[in-house]
Amino acid sequence: MIVEILTDAERVALQRILIPVADDEWILGHRGSEWLGLAPDLEEDLALSSITQDNLGHAQLLYDIVADLGGYSADQWVYARSPSEWKHCQLVEMSRQDWADLVAGRFVYETFDEMRLQMLNLIAYQPLQAAVTKIRQEKMYHLQHFESWVDTLVLGGQSARQRILEALTDVYAQIGDMFVWEETNPGLDLWHLNETARGLPQKWVTRLQGKYESLGLPWHTRVIPQAESNGRLGQHAESFFPLWKEMTSVREIAPLSGW
């Protein structure tokens, strides 16, 4: 049964599940906005900024749901937290690098996120289901977009192929905390999602292996690497601190004023 009202325990549990998801999308959108005017051509600039707009919009949808469950407003979730209160994974906070790195990172993340959204859709809370439906519709295009960029670079000559292969390898080393659910575990219990969550890494590895094989790329049996530090627990790479400082710098001038 799909419900519109949650118990207190469910409310807290759902907030804990959604914050890491919203944080992933927000930070991804923030990093995406750094690419404005810098994509390989104008057409890609338009596509990528449109994806960025979607990412920020998804985060807003989810923060709004969390805010409606009590506590911080959506803006406070973004602007009033200290760096260690952010729960996004390390992959999304990577500084802007080469185009191949962006493509590899986004392809890996979007493949994972589609599976995570499928799982969230099992939570029978009406506002969340409406949001997830909308997000998945847009995400389908994001995944297609980055997957086609992987194909393009693989087929785009020796040097481009080399670059995307190296980027995929580098990205793989950074996904340790992507599948971690630590603080959200009580919520996963409540909605009987533990087993689904535990199965995600294997499902994701199988999907990626399929992609590698279809492109004739070498696939070595891969396991999800151990997270050296865990973004889901608020442990972030050095590169996140300048991002956070920049993001909050204007609002900090008059935190209680209208902007």
Added chain:
Amino acid sequence: MEDAQRFHDFMQRIEAGEKIESTDWMPKEYRDLLIKQIHMHGISEIMGAYPEKEWVTKAPTIRRKLALNAKVQDEIGHGQMLLRLAEDLSRPYGRGREELMDDVLDGRVKFHNVFHLEAPTWADAGVIGFMVDGGAIITQAMLLESSYAPYARMLKRIVAEESFHMQHGESVVLALAEGTEAQRRMLQDAIARWWPAMMYFFGPREMGPSSKKMMEYKIRTMTNEQLRQKFINRYVPRIRALGMVIPDPNLYQDPDDHVWHYTDPDWNWFNEVVHHNTGPMSQARLALRRQAHTEQRWVREAAFQAGQVLQNQGA
């Protein structure tokens, strides 16, 4: 048909207010003026993305971040549409996107004076929307009447989007005007920074030979001074209504002929900035464009090569 006769017929069409399509015969001079105008317009839209993109990452609310990201995207979109028009006109010269973009980096095409300047605070991000986009609307509304039909049609969409940008800027500016002392000071400083640049924006009092020719061909329909007067007339009351001061002690409107008198901007300094990319941010912004265009040429080449592979597979 003799060229002289063709030219005569063409000018008759122009004078009768007819619109020219891209497939119509046109004198070389008309084509070249259009390329010059549209290329510069398109590149200015693209270079205009840089001063504002710096503020997307710092935008102080979720709503502002979404709006500013969308605005910068629109500007790139305008640049893309206009460059396609310039590419189409440049076809007889064998010049395409790569060449038109190389021209920016090699200093062969100018971009608007305002995008060579610093935008050091959040208020600048608001004032750019409020005043620069507001100024652009005035220029572009005139171009809606342009004799070149594809340009006029494209401007319809561009002007509609620019008016959203202006409203976005106005909303940012209003929030600052109603804010704390620090926010109001930030706004006042930004207005003081951008006012002289806006006086230059519409060009010299006495128009140059190309601008005069563009009037003859009805590519444009108003003089620089007419546009500037329109801007001053619109913005003086708006800025004063915010409780802000316009930094020009000589600014006044003659009660008889309603003409605004103003202090001239430093024409020589701005000319130097625009013609030789010597503004405080000219080189930094060109470096960003170079990052996109030159450093990522490999991506465009890879996409081209992949396209060939897929085409051969399909064949």
